[in-house]
Amino acid sequence: MAPGGERPLPERLLAVATRLFAENGYEGTSVQEIVESAGVTKGAMYHYFAAKDDLLYEIYHRLLALQTERLRLFAAGAGPAEERLRAAAIDVIETSLAHLDEVTVFFRSMHLLPVEKQKAVRAERRRYHETFRTLVEEGQREGTFRAGVPADLAVNFFFGAVHQISTWWHPDGPLDAGSVGDYYVGLFLDGLRTDPDGSQG
Template sequence: MKDSHVADDVTRAAVELFATQGYANTSVQQIVAAAGVTKGAMYHYFESKDDLLFGIYDRLLSLQKSHLDEIIARGGATDEVLRAVCVDVLETSIDDISAGTVFFRSMHMLSAPRQQEVTRRRRSYHDQFAALIVRGQADGLYRDDIPVVMIVAHFFSDVHYLSHWYSPEGPEDQTLIAEQITDLFLSSIRSKDDPA
């Protein structure tokens, strides 16, 4: 477990550098200089730059998956559960917008086994998300004339696009943005027969 301040400092520096100048253009020397540590200290926690890049994904994926599991475990009406999941994934993505920027620009630069692991974990999350939609379709809440895979892609395209337009310095409150995007999404999949 990487619980040291050194690991946190290195990760923060790497996220910032990868987000601003790209993974390929960032050297280990730049990362350790920005973190204020030695290469030896960095290599105590991360085996390589690839390990560091994977660590950024691992942290975000683990956080979002644990939140998803907690929200689903609480139970409740399908629409309320799906709404809570949507708001959460948007808020956590906004909270760590730089990591999201790195995620979508640099994932293809991970080693093949690490890419497969990230893909597997994202698919697992999407499968649970899709199961909520299927449940809502069975309850007559959501339209069933569009394939579930397309509905899932529709929502996550908004999540993936956040890093292209959202600015933490902007006037928009992140919770309000998360709720507005969620409302737009849920309205778009609502069954025409559902009175809500």
């Protein structure tokens, strides 16, 4: 924290930009509105972020970096693959819902990033998905998950569902984040498990 407990300027700009992008849309928010809400000048903002799209990229990059670091810990942990995959899957849902504005803003606006930044984001997401996929493959080798289900398809199925949560879930709704995580992950793992007799289903 900055002196007096105030957020460092880059953090304050990102927080303000996230809120305004979520409320008004990325295209509906001007740099002037961001700096006025943050109580700084454009020059101060441009010291940290060269353009508005740098804010959009950084909003998602930071969330993905957080989730990637946590996923690596789950993947490298001890215990059966199913337990680690469950923990990782619940974590990605709970961290996404804890940062709902960031997720909402990004999936509404990713296509507005410059091509090079879109490529960078896709590369980061691909690395994340590959790590997640290794847990599915490990469970298949252990015989816990059906070997006939392509691991890539399972991962894309799960994340496709996760990315849709921001279109319908609200913190004040009937389901809290923990319940959503339990239901989604239960459905995901039920679809991967072998039958109780060890058959592939």
